[in-house]
Amino acid sequence: MNYKVQKIQRIWRRRGILGVLNFFYQNAASHIKNKISYQQWLEKNTLNQQHILIARQQIAQWQIQPKFSIIMPVYNVEAKWLTQAIESVRNQIYSNWELCIADDASTKSHIYDILTHYSQLDSRIKVVFRTENGHISAASNSALELATGDYIALLDHDDQLAINALFENAQLINRYPEADFIYSDEDKIDSKGKRFSPYFKPDWSPEYFYSCMYTCHLGVYRTSIVREIGGFRSEYNGSQDYDLVLRFIEKTKNIFHIPKILYHWRSIPASAASGSQAKPWAYTAGRKALESMLERSIYPGHVEETPNPGIYRVRRDIIGNPLVSIIIPSAGATVNTASGSLCLLENCIRSIQQLSSYRNFEIIVVDGYDIPEETLEKILALDVKLVRCAEPFNFSMRINRGAAKAKGEFLLLLNDDTEVITPDWLESMLELAQQKEIGAVGAKLLFPDGRLQHVGVMILEGNPCHAFYGFDNEQSGYFCSNIVNRNYLAVTAACLMMRQEVFQLLGGLDEAFPLNYNDVDLCLKAHQAGYRNVVTPYAQLIHYESASRQKGLKPGEWKQLNHKWKDYFEKLGTDPYYNPNLSLKAPNFELF
Template identity: 80%
Template sequence: MQLHTNNKIQKLLRIYRRRGALGLLNFLYQITKSRLKNKIAYQKWIKKNTLTEQDITSTCHQIEQWQLRPKFSIIMPVYNVEAKWLTKAIESVRNQIYPNWELCIADDASTYPHIRSILTDYSKLDPRIKVIFRTENGHISTASNSALEVVTGEYIALLDHDDELSIDALFENAKLINQYPEADFIYSDEDKIDENGSRFSPYFKPDWSPEYFYSCMYTCHLGVYRTSIIREIGGFRSEYDGSQDYDLVLRVVEKTKNIYHIPKILYHWRSISVSAASGSQAKPWAYTAGRKALESMLERSLYSGRVEETINPGIYRVRRDIIGNPLVSIIIPSAGTTIKTPSGSLCLLENCLRSIQQVSTYRNFEIIVVDGYDIPKETLETIAAGNVELVRCAEPFNFSMRINKGAVQAKGEFLLLLNDDTEVITPDWLESMLELVQQIEIGVVGAKLLFPDGKIQHTGVLILEGNPCHAFYGFDNEASGYYCSNIVNRNYLAVTAACLMMRKELFQQLEGMDEHFPLNYNDVDLCLKAHQAGYRNVVTPYAQLIHYESASRQKGLKPGEWHLLNNKWNNYFEYLKTDPYYNINLSSKTANFELSQ
């Protein structure tokens, strides 16, 4: 608890030093205002989304029509829990709309006398409830494995002894399995529930997002897994107690790609003083175990590396070792524009090149500047001294065309598309992008871009109802974002070409940038091509640049650009149904991960 408190104080002191007392007060005001707004919105959401008697009748009719009626074995390790919470947890299973389940309880040698009587009574009351009384305390993984021994269902689900399932939790999972019988791992959204039964802090999750998962155990509750895979990987491992579920899923996803997400709240995580749901201070050892689980994953991975803990408990940074010393070709279209700043005139191209040369710790790069014979002579003379290759393009400005021309001249294994109105501020920006983009499953990697005042310009592109939107545009860079989305590696459908890295081989395979998009959406189009081809795209907040947005060219869309994008990708948008890295419960009107009203 002390470490968590110290981290919060350090963050507030950092904001105070940068912005002064008024800046700190404004930051705290905005955070408080946002939390209150979300709290009110969620209570409205609950009222709107609570099942009615008619809904329940309808679900029962659906069950009768199904061809598949999978059996769920709910594993629940128990140890010295209060009687009222244990009873609520068991009753939440007995109240399930879907009837084909068994509850496999392993009591881990509890010393509270009420435990045995409650469990014995329930096992007599309902034949679907199986109880094992362990004779010695082995902790949560050992107890979970004891419960696993008596499982007979095709799927297991995990329930903590003081939490609750929503009434439709198993129904929704069975419904998905009827649609996708190949499903091996299913997770859903969750919220928290206090001692009075009030629900709060909903977590509306993205679809499967590996880079996000390596940063935090976001899938969490409710987790449903094919039993045969759990047995194949050896069940739970006691050396990871505290983060045993994280370790379990890290091994499960190495065995299957059949991972599905149900965007509905099916699990209520009890927030009491002894529960991890009450805050990061409740079980600090869990975060050490989480790091160990990730380190074990790295030992099994093709891409070796290390794990770093962050100032936020339970949030990690997986650092992959860069393979070799590959050449990065940095391609910068430019007209050598000069802008006015509070400090005086600034040549954007010279400033960009200077920051690359002076700040970057990774040195194996080449710089290719593509211009339209419009860079001023004095700027050309300046950049010539910096070992920069110049590629000239006589055609009217077309960003895609200039990038493609620069790529033809590139000698590097990796291409970095970069706007001239950017300025590098993190020394290991190239390493941070390289360690991701070198992985063959990853297509495109983007950076975190900030306005000169420190507000967010780019940290990923969401596509909401056909509209590409920058996530958290204009938000405070110090804010962690929706469940730490601003401060961890995270998958997005697209990133901005203002700073975009990918393998040259893949760029060529995708036939480069579509020159039908001369100004806008060329980056979205490129990223969609990569995603459609089976690659995942990532934004890393550990590569940060200042972006003097659109300072070197006109703002706004050219006529027809949005329609061109949507006409080209309409079928794919229909296939995706929604942005997989967002959530349908969140607002499609803004890209701020706010709850729909």
């Protein structure tokens, strides 16, 4: 059954016909708003002659003048698109470039005429005419053979570079000469030249990259490394650039992102930019590229298809059968729900024990001698370890006390007001948390009515906030952010997994944050120490948020967090996983 039909059926079962209509309304309203917003954004962010003059003055002062070799394979493209693509290179503010074109034995006569004309017009344009059609990887390698630049940049034969594309890359290289891989933001351009559908990307996010080839255009790569890894591979045609980058990033950590629209991807029927049906074979090739990556990885596994073409789920094999210590601070509170009275702690433990497909775990409940006797008897009968803490409620202290008694190699911090709804939640988190580069792993948390409570925490101007808070779970989010593994600066301790050794190395939770921001503080410590934090949407729980304690901040908590992390916030500048072009008013990936 079609995935979209299944989605509509799920909404209908949960919220009826009005819910379905509201879903369609929200989608349509968001689409219209985004279209209008981007046109307004373009009016404010288009380069003028003054900007170009200043850029040229800066170029004259640079110590480094990197040479870019722009690789462009060509095959039977319409004359006007090919001409516009070439002219977008010739119009660059930065002039130290060469355009390396390989015609892949085109059968249309205008191709030879246009390429010959430009090669005679501009000495920086080099052309090779292949005698047989070898498809895109072979043609790209032929173009690569012509390259003499320090860096290569990839340009499709019907797309356009922004006028400042090479300037921005050269400017970054002057600031960071060690840069090996640079990617930028992009948008789409239609047959009439109208720009739309901007993609404002995060800084380097490996887990997101293993889910989709989000870096895409404009990609700029150090030539020596491209040659070292053997260029493009024909068996991955359609996703040859994905395969190239998957191998490239194994050779370097010097990856940089320019948060500017530097590439215009042509949206016409023959282009992948027009939709997922344009080049279906590309998605099969993308899966093969990821499978090849896993064969080379120290964390092997397999790739699963998702209902969204071009979106993948990389599953890593869990190493051994490690014990997971689930630490739950609780007072055994009871709440009223639509189904009647519910003891949160009992419900949480029951969901873990009845639903979890991974069975090597221990449950540690930390209380302040305030769990009702009746509840205490029930949970102790469920093979639960009890740790008692006489001090006034301090979430951080109680987690640390539980961690001290934990025998597991992995800790899972868990609120008692949660309920597991995906059986493989522990595996989904373990396969990430076991990787030595990863610090905290968070889950997708939902309100009982299916709205999003947590899919990641971003810190905007010192203010921690949940991405897409209150949105419908059926919304896939900004470029599928809500339905793939993705890096965030922080995750919530309502469900947070971390290796015990990392937790202890970071000093556990800071008990100076007794109620709020202790999780953000822990994640910032992890990020500062060089770990990356991840949210996986494949581990899902219902969160009866703050049902067991009062909501809201206590006086001074926000100020305390910002005082402690002031220097680090200044060093970061902005949240690396939230593009600075996007609105700071709410973390919903909108322009205004």
